[in-house]
Amino acid sequence: MTSAKPHLSTASLYKILEYNYFIFPPTLVLTFYVCYAVLRFKLDKLDVSSAGDWDWTTIVHVLLTSICAFTQAPPYSNVWGLCLPMRPFAYARAPLTRSFKRLRICLVTKGTNFETVVNSVHQWEALRHHSYLRFHVVIDNEDGEHLRKALPSFVQVTEVPGPSIFRTRKAKYKARALEFYRQQQNLSEEDWVLHLDEESLIDAASVQACLDFILRGEAQIGMGTIYYNGVNHWQNSFLSAAEVTRISDDFGQFQLPVRICRRPLLGYMHGSWVLINGAVENAVTWETACVAEDFWFAYNAVSRGFKFGWLHAIVREQPPETLRDFFRQRRRWYTGIFSIPNVFVRLSLMTTVIGPISFLVWPLVTLFRDRQPVPHWLFVWMLWNSVSQGYTIFVASVLQDLVTPSVSWSSMIVHAVKSVVLWPFVHLLQAFALISCLWKPAKGFDVIAKS
Structure with missing residues (x-):
């Protein structure tokens, strides 16, 4: 053995x-x-x-x-x-360049993966002592009362109202939830938002990487490395191997242009483990019908000249549980990216x-x-x-x-x-x-x- x-x-x-x-x-x-x-x-x-x-x-x-x-x-x-x-400690060793008021940790969910959200929020308990942190769960479901009651009191729960109450010009699905959250929070240049998916597991090292990026960096948007070992690690060989290919792409397609050019390739940005300055969110917004709202946001942020940086810390997530989910997930990504009106x-x-x-x-x-x-x-x-x-x-x-x-x-x-x-x-x-x-x-x- x-x-x-x-x-x-x-x-x-x-x-x-x-x-x-x-x-x-x-x-x-x-x-x-x-x-x-x-x-x-x-x-x-x-x-x-x-x-x-x-x-x-x-x-x-x-x-x-x-x-x-x-x-x-x-x-x-x-x-x-x-x-x-890679210079993973570049931000930690740099001098202070700016200040901030608060860092919001924002998790968006439909509420259907109930236990997953509760488990992710449970990891936040160890981070509560940071006075500059605010913890938010955005529920894109009018029937989210059950999840609200299950979350601890230190978490601020935001329920996105129905279309008859909150109307957008274009935003749909997750983009609509993010746009509602942005408007409700009245973000400023002194605010930062760490966007997470419902299964994203963060820890003290993740938060420290964000703080170093905010206080000692110059970029306004950061994204970092995601490992798919949070749950069901190698329970399904094909699905776990598929996520390893994404980790491999992190070195090149995602990370390399950010490290060298301070911007992603076109709009390749993760939808989770993304740190964005409040002023950037207000400038770009989430007003899009694109179902790959992360790519759309990065693509438009690049066109406006905002700088990107890489967060050298790890957030743990999980691979899809079935081949059907894997296929549907990729189809949504590709459909969204194809909707960007750019031949390149x-x-x-x-x-x-x-x-x-x-x-x-x-x-x-x-x-x-x-x-x-x-x-x-x-x-x-x-x-x-x-x-x-x-x-x-x-x-x-x-x-x-x-x-x-x-x-x-x-x-x-x-x-x-x-x-x-x-x-x-x-x-x-x-x-x-x-x-x-x-x-x-x-x-x-x-x-x-x-x-």
Whole structure:
């Protein structure tokens, strides 16, 4: 029997990640070298030629690989995000630059996942001693009295009135609840709002990261890393592996543009674990019918010139509980992003979701047809694409398990291997969800089940 490893605290994990540029580049190169040696000299199916013949096979592979690699923004963004200096303690070590009055922690719920909300709010008990914190639960349900009674007295509950009482120009669903909350709170530049989903679990480290960002930073919007180990961790291998791919994307698609350019790529922003200054909320508002209100908000905040920063702390959430919920969740996201009137947004979404599938074409062609000579340079390039993608997913899984209690060392390796193996199938299902939105967009705002 393998004993469980001691899990790391958030602070301990980031003490390791402070030296990410010493850890990940050499281990990535070593991983590539080992895979190269094994594939080049051990697999009979590969016929690697030193010649650079441009036959039809080479042309197809180059075309597909180029589409996959160079339509990403930037190419190999997950690898760059993992290997470039993260500087997780930059805000904590910076001088004071501004002050504030209060930080509001705001959780929005329909009230259907009753136990999930109660469990999340229970984590706030340990934070009550902070005088500058205000705790809010926004219930987007006219029948929320049962949930109101179950919440502790220090939580301010806001129930969103029906459409006949509170009318908006465009806002629907969660955006409507957020817009009502914004108007009711009379936010100012001295106010900050930490937006959370109903299953988001925060702790003292999360709050401290927010305070450092507010007091010692210059950006007006912050978002941070989400791990999906709050509940049902690896109870369903496919669904847990799917969320590991999102953690991997945090290094690149989400985090890298924020770290380098002080703005997200187009509008890629999490819907939870987002810290926003009150003046920014008032300027952008939540007046949108877009069902991906987080993307819409970030897209419009970028167009207004507001600066973004990264919160180097972890909020724990959970993966969907069923494949049906997973599919519905992705369809809602893709429908919302496609509604943004920008061709680059739509192309970015399609290449991000569908593009990596081209990595699968070369192995399938190689394994299921007569051998064709592959130029050595093309072999190296395609191997690099696959190894770099698999490496970032492997690392993302390990980092998540390091801060997860009761995960043994052997289970940690098994989870990482499963994540790499299941990654292509996750992308295939996400690609199908995206394609299905092209002829039949998702309707409404599906709230998936949480436990």
